[in-house]
Amino acid sequence: MSGNSTVCVHAGERKDATGSLVTPIYQTSTFYYPEWQKEYVYTRLSNPTIEAAESKLAALEGGDGCLVFSSGMAAITATLLSVLEKGDHLVSIPDLYGGTRVLLDKELPRHGIGVSLVDCEDSSAIEDALTEETRAILIETPTNPLLRVLDMKKIAEVAHRNSAILVVDNTFATPINQRPLELGADVVVHSASKYLNGHSDVVAGFAVSSEEWIESIEQRRRLFGGSTDPLAAFLIARGMKTLDLRMKVHNENGMAVAEALEDMKQVGKVHYPGLRSFGQHALAKRQMEGFGGMVSFEVGRAAKDARQVSRRFDLIKLASSLGGVESLASLPLETSHKYISAKERRESGIPDNLIRLSIGIENSEDIIEDLERAISGGKR
Numbered sequence: 001m002s003g004n005s006t007v008c009v010h011a012g013e014r015k016d017a018t019g020s021l022v023t024p025i026y027q028t029s030t031f032y033y034p035e036w037q038k039e040y041v042y043t044r045l046s047n048p049t050i051e052a053a054e055s056k057l058a059a060l061e062g063g064d065g066c067l068v069f070s071s072g073m074a075a076i077t078a079t080l081l082s083v084l085e086k087g088d089h090l091v092s093i094p095d096l097y098g099g100t101r102v103l104l105d106k107e108l109p110r111h112g113i114g115v116s117l118v119d120c121e122d123s124s125a126i127e128d129a130l131t132e133e134t135r136a137i138l139i140e141t142p143t144n145p146l147l148r149v150l151d152m153k154k155i156a157e158v159a160h161r162n163s164a165i166l167v168v169d170n171t172f173a174t175p176i177n178q179r180p181l182e183l184g185a186d187v188v189v190h191s192a193s194k195y196l197n198g199h200s201d202v203v204a205g206f207a208v209s210s211e212e213w214i215e216s217i218e219q220r221r222r223l224f225g226g227s228t229d230p231l232a233a234f235l236i237a238r239g240m241k242t243l244d245l246r247m248k249v250h251n252e253n254g255m256a257v258a259e260a261l262e263d264m265k266q267v268g269k270v271h272y273p274g275l276r277s278f279g280q281h282a283l284a285k286r287q288m289e290g291f292g293g294m295v296s297f298e299v300g301r302a303a304k305d306a307r308q309v310s311r312r313f314d315l316i317k318l319a320s321s322l323g324g325v326e327s328l329a330s331l332p333l334e335t336s337h338k339y340i341s342a343k344e345r346r347e348s349g350i351p352d353n354l355i356r357l358s359i360g361i362e363n364s365e366d367i368i369e370d371l372e373r374a375i376s377g378g379k380r
């Protein structure tokens with residue numbers, strides 16, 4: 001199995017005694033002993049449906065092991081607390097998903113873990129931020145919501161030279177568009193609530209890594225209780241069967257929308273790694289196989305202008321989250337970045353008039369028509 005679509009369809013699928021083509025939902029909390037408890041004991045620890053979803057993503061990301069969680073935040077928390085303990089230090093970036101940012105700003109310091117947020121585009125800034133206690137660097141690339149692209153190979157080299165590991169949140173790109181482990185990352189985390197599941201009907205997360213790290217993260221999953229249930233795991237595995245197909249359309253639609261927005265006179269800066277005008281387009285081309293379905297753009301001068309435009313969308317639904325088949329729009333100011341202060345948003349370069357789009361798999365002409373009408377002030 002080598003083609004992405006073949007791996008999406010077949011990897012991890014299990015055969016059982018009934019000959020079921022599709023891995024069944026083993027909707028059970030526990031397993032008979034002594035016959036079955038050699039393999040399975042209790043679903044918080046493991047379950048065949050959950051393992052099938054994990055094997056599929058491990059194959060796609062090229063990791064030795066993989067764990068599914070009840071949310072992306074549960075995966076990130078268990079991963080960070082496997083690596084870091086009291087007195088340790090983490091380096092990360094300011095323009096993270098808002099929930100992760102609050103975890104780093106407020107929760108880790110409560111446990112005696114130091115955090116420095118630096119511009120990881122600049123490797124000397126990372127070197128300056130590293131201390132003897134630094135155990136990990138955590139990045140997202142492309143970042144949320146500005147889609148900045150960070151050089152994973154370079155950052156992994158800096159991390160390893162300083163006895164730290166690199167953790168990459170690969171939610172926006174998915175393993176179809178980039179594989180961080182191949183570029184030197186040690187752990188990949190995901191919000192599977194987004195593209196991996198792809199249908200906006202499950203909240204879940206993943207961590208993928210080497211056997212050694214997976215063993216340590218699994219300890220935290222079983223103790224912190226971040227496991228998921230078999231039905232959610234089944235839905236994610238089913239979603240992942242079409243991941244390659246969906247990402248092809250997200251990539252095409254993302255590019256078409258970004259180009260159309262660049263041509264609209266009312267629109268300011270368009271943030272999309274696939275555009276030639278994008279600051280890190282060359283790096284994006286080097287490390288990504290597709291540029292994804294996330295596009296952010298600035299409109300007017302202030303939050304009220306972005307609010308006005310977003311309230312005029314019709315086909316595009318105003319909702320937080322991303323990565324589903326339907327196109328969504330959100331104002332980071334009101335959603336993903338609501339819980340960080342205006343000053344922190346400014347320092348992270350996130351303007352108040354920014355609209356973030358998650359472009360779905362509808363026909364691109366329909367999405368562009370909705371954008372043109374909303375931006376030019378037309379009624380629904």
Ligand SMILES: Cc1ncc(COP(=O)(O)O)c(C=O)c1O
Pocket residue numbers: 071072073074097099100140144169171172190191192193203204205321
């Ligand atoms: C990049 C990124 N990472 C992590 C998360 C958190 O995932 P979840 O909502 O599944 O906990 C999100 C959620 O929006 C996200 O956008």
